[in-house]
Amino acid sequence: MRRCYTGAQIRAAEKPRLEAGDGPVLMRRAAWGLAHHTFQLLATRAQTYGSRVIGLIGKGNNGGDTLWALSFLAKRGIAIAAIPINTTPTDLHPEGLAAFRRAGGRIVDKIPTDTAAVIDGVLGTGFSGSFDLPGYLATNHLSIPATAAVIACDIPSGVLADTGDIPGAALAADLTVTFAGPKVGLFAEAGSQHSGTIRVVDIGINDQLAAIDHPWWIAEIPDVAKSYGTPAWDVHKYSRGVLGVVAGSAEYPGAAVLVVNAAAATGVGYISLVAEPPRGKTVADKVISANPQAVVADQLTDKATAVVIGPGLGETMRAKDATGAALQAALRLQIPVLVDASGLDVLQAEVFELGFAALVLTPHVGEMRRLTQRLAPDLAEHSVVDQAAEFARRFDTWIVLKSATTYVFGPHGIRSVHPGRTPELATAGTGDTLSGILGAGLSRLRPEDHDFMQRLFHTLSAGVRLHSMAGELAARDGGVVVSTLEHYIRQAKRQDLE
Numbered sequence: 078m079r080r081c082y083t084g085a086q087i088r089a090a091e092k093p094r095l096e097a098g099d100g101p102v103l104m105r106r107a108a109w110g111l112a113h114h115t116f117q118l119l120a121t122r123a124q125t126y127g128s129r130v131i132g133l134i135g136k137g138n139n140g141g142d143t144l145w146a147l148s149f150l151a152k153r154g155i156a157i158a159a160i161p162i163n164t165t166p167t168d169l170h171p172e173g174l175a176a177f178r179r180a181g182g183r184i185v186d187k188i189p190t191d192t193a194a195v196i197d198g199v200l201g202t203g204f205s206g207s208f209d210l211p212g213y214l215a216t217n218h219l220s221i222p223a224t225a226a227v228i229a230c231d232i233p234s235g236v237l238a239d240t241g242d243i244p245g246a247a248l249a250a251d252l253t254v255t256f257a258g259p260k261v262g263l264f265a266e267a268g269s270q271h272s273g274t275i276r277v278v279d280i281g282i283n284d285q286l287a288a289i290d291h292p293w294w295i296a297e298i299p300d301v302a303k304s305y306g307t308p309a310w311d312v313h314k315y316s317r318g319v320l321g322v323v324a325g326s327a328e329y330p331g332a333a334v335l336v337v338n339a340a341a342a343t344g345v346g347y348i349s350l351v352a353e354p355p356r357g358k359t360v361a362d363k364v365i366s367a368n369p370q371a372v373v374a375d376q377l378t379d380k381a382t383a384v385v386i387g388p389g390l391g392e393t394m395r396a397k398d399a400t401g402a403a404l405q406a407a408l409r410l411q412i413p414v415l416v417d418a419s420g421l422d423v424l425q426a427e428v429f430e431l432g433f434a435a436l437v438l439t440p441h442v443g444e445m446r447r448l449t450q451r452l453a454p455d456l457a458e459h460s461v462v463d464q465a466a467e468f469a470r471r472f473d474t475w476i477v478l479k480s481a482t483t484y485v486f487g488p489h490g491i492r493s494v495h496p497g498r499t500p501e502l503a504t505a506g507t508g509d510t511l512s513g514i515l516g517a518g519l520s521r522l523r524p525e526d527h528d529f530m531q532r533l534f535h536t537l538s539a540g541v542r543l544h545s546m547a548g549e550l551a552a553r554d555g556g557v558v559v560s561t562l563e564h565y566i567r568q569a570k571r572q573d574l575e
C-alpha cells in the first residue's frame with residue numbers, strides 16, 4: 078500500500094523545516110525535481126537541447142518552484158519563458174524570479190506554437206475557492222499548442238489537494254511532478270483525471286511525513302496478490318474460507334448469481350447460499366445452474382468464515398428477516414459481515430452496538446446518504462465522503478463508499494482512496510460483483526489474529542483494486558458486461574496491468 082496526503086498534512090510536515098529557515102532549500106529541491114522530470118519527458122520526445130518550455134506562473138510558492146525549475150532547465154539548453162497568470166511580474170516569487178532572470182528567462186505574453194512543454198505553476202496546495210485556468214487562458218488568447226506537453230507543478234492548478242474536487246476548471250496534465258509526497262487530490266474525484274503520470278520528488282521531509290497520523294492509502298497491484306493470491310499449500314475447502322451469501326430474491330435473483338460468481342472467481346473454499354423457501358427456489362436454481370459448486374442451505378452454516386448480506390434481497394419483510402437472522406448468526410460465530418444494497422436499508426442503530434468481529438458496509442453514494450439521513454442526520458450537510466468517514470468513526474464500522482472514486486474508511490480514521498480507472502464499471506450489478514470479491518477476501522481472514530484489523534483494511538482496499546482491474550480489462554476487451562466480469566477477475570489476479 079502506498080501513502081498519500083492532504084495538503085494540510087504536507088504543510089504540517091514541512092512546518093518545522095520552514096520554521097528552521099529551510100524554505101529556500103526545500104523549494105530548490107522541489108524545483109530541481111520538477112526540472113529533472115520535465116527534462117526526462119522532453120527526452121522521451123527527443124525534444125531537449127533548444128526546445129522551448131513556458132511556465133504559467135502564479136504569485137505563490139508554486140510559481141516560485143516553477144521559476145526556479147525553468148532556471149535549471151535553461152542550464153541544460155532549454156529556451157525558457159514565463160507568463161504571469163492572474164498577477165503581475167512584480168508580485169511573483171522574488172528569489173524565483175531573480176534566478177529565472179539570471180538564467181536568461183524572459184516574461185512573455187504569448188505561448189509560441191513551437192513550445193515543447195508548458196509547466197502549470199499557477200496554484201498549488203495554497204489553492205482554495207475556485208479558479209478556471211483554461212478559461213483564463215482562452216480569455217487572454219493564450220493557446221497551448223496541441224503538441225506541447227502539459228506538466229503540473231505539485232498539482233494541477235484548480236484541483237483541491239485535499240479532495241480532488243475542481244471547483245472551477247483545470248488543465249489536464251500529462252505529468253504531475255509532486256513534492257514530498259503525493260496529494261490525495263491527485264487520486265480522487267476529478268483531480269485523478271487531470272494528474273496524468275505522477276512523479277514524486279523527495280525534498281527531504283520523509284521522516285516528518287512518516288510520523289503523520291492517518292495518511293491516505295492507495296492499494297497497488299502487488300497488494301492484490303498479498304490479499305487475494307494463492308492460499309497456503311495445506312488449506313482445505315473449509316480452512317481456505319467459507320463464504321455465506323444471503324442475497325437474491327424472486328425479483329432480483331441475478332444479484333445472488335453475481336455475488337457467487339465473483340466470489341468463486343476471486344477464490345474461496347466453499348460457498349454457502351442461504352436461500353430459505355419460498356424465495357429460495359428461484360434464487361437457488363439460478364445460482365446453482367451458474368455455479369454448481371455452491372451449496373444451498375436455509376440458514377447460515379456454522380462453518381461460515383464470512384458472510385455477505387443484502388444484494389438483491391429486496392425490501393420485503395422476508396428480506397428483513399433474512400438479514401436479521403444472518404446478522405445474529407454472524408454475531409454468534411464472530412465472523413466478518415459485509416452488508417450491501419437492500420441490507421443497508423434495514424440496519425438499525427442498535428446493530429452497531431452488537432460487537433461483530435467486523436461489520437463492513439458497502440454503500441454507493443445514494444445509499445450512504447440514506448444511511449446518514451436515517452442514523453446520523455446531523456452529518457447530512459457534509460460532503461458524502463465526509464459523511465462516510467465520520468459514520469465509520471462514530472459507529473465503529475467499516476465503510477466502502479462506491480462512486481467513480483471509491484473510498485475505504487475504518488473505525489479509527491484509517492482510510493484509502495481508489496481512483497476511478499474506467500467509467501465502464503458504472504453499470505448495474507458491478508456492486509454485487511464487488512461484494513463477492515470482498516466477501517471472498519473476508520472469508521480468508523481470521524478475526525483471532527493480532528493483525529486482523531490491518532489485514533481487513535488491506536483486504537478491502539486490495540479488493541476494490543482487483544474489482545477496478547477487472548473492469549479495466551473488460552473495458553479494453555470491448556466493455557463491461559457484468560455477467561462476464563468474473564472472467565476478468567481471474568485475468569486480473571494473474572495479470573500485471575502496469
Ligand SMILES: NC(=O)C1=CN([C@@H]2O[C@H](COP(=O)(O)OP(=O)(O)OC[C@H]3O[C@@H](n4cnc5c(N)ncnc54)[C@H](O)[C@@H]3O)[C@@H](O)[C@H]2O)[C@@H](O)CC1
Pocket residue numbers: 088091095100103104105107135136137138139140142163199200201202203204205206207208230231232256280
Ligand atoms: N511549503 C513548502 O515548504 C514548500 C512548498 N512548495 C510549493 O508551494 C506550494 C504552495 O505554495 P503557497 O502556499 O504559496 O500557495 P500557492 O502557490 O498554491 O498559491 C498561493 C497564492 O494563490 C492565491 N490563491 C489561492 N486560491 C486562489 C484562487 N482560487 N484564485 C486566485 N488566487 C488564489 C493565494 O491567495 C496565494 O497568493 C506547493 O504547492 C508547492 O508547489 C515547494 O516549494 C516545496 C516546499
